[in-house]
Amino acid sequence: MATGLRGPTNLFGHPTDQLMTQIDSQLSQWDSQKGKSITKISFGHFPLSFSAFSESQKSLRDVFLKHSVSAYLCGHLHTRFGKNLKRHHQSNDNFLSSHKFFQLNIHQEPSENTKNCLFRAPPPKEFWEWEMGDWRKSRAMRIVAVDRGHVSYLDIDFKSGTKKTIVLPTFPLDSRFMLTSSLHQMYGCQHMVPFSFETIRCLVFSVSPITSVVSRIYDTRPGSPLMIMETTMTKFVRDISRGDIYAAAWNYKAFEDPSPERFWLQIEVIDVMGRSTLSELRPFSVNGLSAKISWTWKEFFVMGCQWDALYYPIFWFAVYLILSILLIPKFVLVFSKKQYSYKTFISEKGLINCIAWVLQDLCRVHVAWFGFLGYLIYLLSCPWLIGQVFTDGGNRGYMTRMGWLVKTFNSREKHNYIGSPDIMVVVLPHFFFVVIPSILIAGALAAERSIYKGAFSITFRQERRQRFQSGK
Structure with a gap:
């Protein structure tokens, strides 16, 4: 289709099977x-949490894992919801894994020990x-x-002003947002390229000639x-x-440590004007x-919720919850001897x-109860x-719980759902x-009605008794 859906039902990216292929x-x-050794980086607009499956149930995540893409850069959300909108994806063959629906932290924990030191063993897919x-x-x-297979990045905020000098450390990598489990496996099995570990490296952009670049490592254990x-x-x-x-050459083995946040790296750059620029202080491992x-x-x-996979589980949870609210009190009212009321x-x-009292009183109001069930x-x-x-604009369509049912503008072909x-964004909030x-509000009103009905009945009987006694 040449045009898109109207908001708010245009929240997701919809890759086609042709695009996947x-x-x-x-x-x-x-x-x-x-x-x-080829490093592959993909770019896209939508984050994977808001990317739908294709018609044949293929996902971008599975394609990226299949080909061991190093990174996927995306936009759409930008920084409106936080600064840590980053996620580490790793293959998990467990059918019952919760990672298909959500991921609790930035780093996905592997389902099993991924360390495999066999020669030419495939690295983890991540x-x-x-x-x-x-x-x-x-x-x-x-x-x-x-940098020699190591992917790093630097975010620059120009709202605080222009930058005369920019410093991007390229090795060692930030242990928070850049390391992968394959690097840990290669290091543990001694399969990494030692040459890429023997120097601290950075990339410097500057409008003025550079006179000095100094790297400093800090120990946070004290x-x-x-x-x-x-x-x-x-x-x-x-x-x-x-x-x-x-x-700069260094003895990288001296910085081996079980803590990924013990050692921190910072690089200072001084240009001919005497201006000093410091890189962000980053932990490394x-x-x-x-x-x-x-x-x-x-x-x-x-970022952590895979909303395409979560929609129907949440939808049916809401449906069964509503049915439980309506049917269980009705079943107890009809078939159980124990009745719930204001006196109870x-x-x-x-x-x-x-x-139980509120919902059973709703069941006693048959018009309201059958109305909710019918709705x-x-x-x-x-x-x-x-x-x-x-x-x-174009032809009209109608929305069901499964999507929009519309026709193309020549009215020849239907696009189901x-x-x-x-x-x-419409269905779940409505539920x-x-x-x-x-x-619940209708049940509360029904319960209030029963309270006042009972109070009115008691008052009416008392008045009749008083009149009868005064008549004697």
């Missing part, structure tokens, strides 16, 4: 390069997903570098950072047009251990008795909305914030 084919040609800030609103820019190494970095003379590469970083609730909500609640106060059946089997579906699971609260 093209991506798979393009990545496959690099897999066939035997004997060459990749990083890094959300990017946007330039239009946040004036944010990201520089990505590939409690406060203590500088334990300071060395001058030397410029690599290479024919490159963007940035200068600086390196030469033996490839990743520091555990937790999301905030907002970050988990937008007064004699045995408690939350369960209160809920639920309608929502499951009938259209919810009717209107113009596309952004530029497009916009799924985008419709969850949880409209239908369920309405049932």
